[in-house]
Amino acid sequence: MIITVISFIFTEIGFRVYNSINSSFIFYDKSYGRFRGKPFSKHYDFTLNSQGYKDLEFETKKAAGIYRIIGIGDSFAFGVVPYEENYYTLVEEQLQAHHQSVELYNFGIPNLNPKDYLALLVNEGLNYNPDMIILSFFLGNDFLDSQDRNLSQPLYTYSYVASFVKFLWDLQKSYEGQFELPENMVYEDDMKVFTDENYLKMEMRRSKIFMKNNPGFGQTFDYAMQFIDRINEIAKRENIEFLVVIIPDEVQVNMELQNQVVAGLDMQPEEFDFALPNRLMAEKLSSLNINYLDLLEPFQTTSQTTRLYRPNDSHWNIAGNRLAATEIYKTILPKLSESRTKKQP
Template structure:
């Protein structure tokens, strides 16, 4: 009798396990199909909030909006007759300059002068990388019903950000587990940071770091410019970053949203004096060791293959840097002149024959 009961229990247990497995697999398939059609924040990490601005916090003489973005307040519902552009990027999009000089602020002003009522929403958060760009698009961008998405890719660290901050991200392979966790956590809350308090006055000519530290930081990230490196680790960084851009493209295509990637050069790529200093550290006897345009070629080749519209600012900034300083001293970010030039170039690109709103 005891053996019969044990056998019956084992049979029930096996059937229950089988049903649970089938349910799990079917749920996994259903959630993946649903997310393909209608992307949801549930399956995308929100760790980008770690560097987000504090809602309504001061930023020089400006005040961040209630979402912690360096922009004026905007409504989720798009105003009638408005062409809405999402600007997604890192500290370059957030900017070290005051709000009125930020290139996305100037871009919106430029586009509105063309007659089409345009709203450029600055969703820049310092410290973000390509995977974060994907996450913030799904978590917060799509619900704003944009007409266009722009991703601003900074050569200086966006290839490296995914690997450097991987331990801060939680990426579930299982959509079911991700859903369960999201139901428990709902979504990451954030208190935000005050990055530029009113007590700080912006000075366009004030160096942020001393010469030695800035040069060392530049040297540390210049391995990406080495021609024919012995290992291919940087190539893997490029592929990793491009995969996130491809996912963004897929989502934009599914929502019928045009996408443009703007490639932001690092200062060492446009500053010949800084280039010579970096070359001296790497190998003073080998002038051809570093190719400061190599990462851009690698990236644009991938973007072309994926049919992603892009604007590479490098040649324009390289030419203009001969006469005008475009970066804040020892800072890596654009100064007021750099932001102005970027806004002009992006405006030209968007209002060209193939990119008109």
């Protein structure tokens, strides 16, 4: 027992020293940078920039005539697909085909929530003097993450050893096959990540926001939206265009998965409204005079003939990224032309 206690103490100290030198997402941290990529590390065949973002190097100074857009978001923005197929990359390419003096910086960091989006904008994004902010809001977990992050810190997170053990346990029971880091892999568009059982459990938990009788969702909704409202206030003060892109969860567009979730929760289809959060967000954003793009309808339509999400992953595959890029491009292009017209003497 004495040896075990001493070993635990030294391992705890070792983990804490390691994390202070080379921080890891395994250990608890309230900072939005907890899941930031390591500078110059590889994601598939792409090298992250010096700040750990999956994009080319950012330039603080903006050249004359440049229209700069910053794209904020979580793992959807960072992307599980290669860099060249990421929707922010594709949007930039499509815009540059019409306006060569446009650049889009991808500030995507996995596992962020609306509070983090605000912090990221204030701490980093505004330093680049953007003309437009795009905020990608994922319905699947942005509301729930806001709710969870507002709760007390789990007991196991106070110990780095316990956090490490839990990480290993979650890893081995959640993923399909052997888990490898993306930098050691060739991208496969149809590769499963989570097991069928664990992916269904995750979607069942997320689907609470689609239940018609969920009195607690109102408070969660208001808590998340206050940060978007704050971003909007900053954008107006700084004369920056602001666009919120509402990203649907796969359960909203995949009828087979939707039926599995309803059956798994032992509920009836009429007890759900899988477009409810979209309508609530549209009403709230409109009342705040915030521009938004809801991707639910085009994704529902296209999903009837084309798979848009990686299997058991919840993130877009290549086709999903391309569809999102096209819809965002069509929304931004008129605003970009309008903005340029206003700036002309």
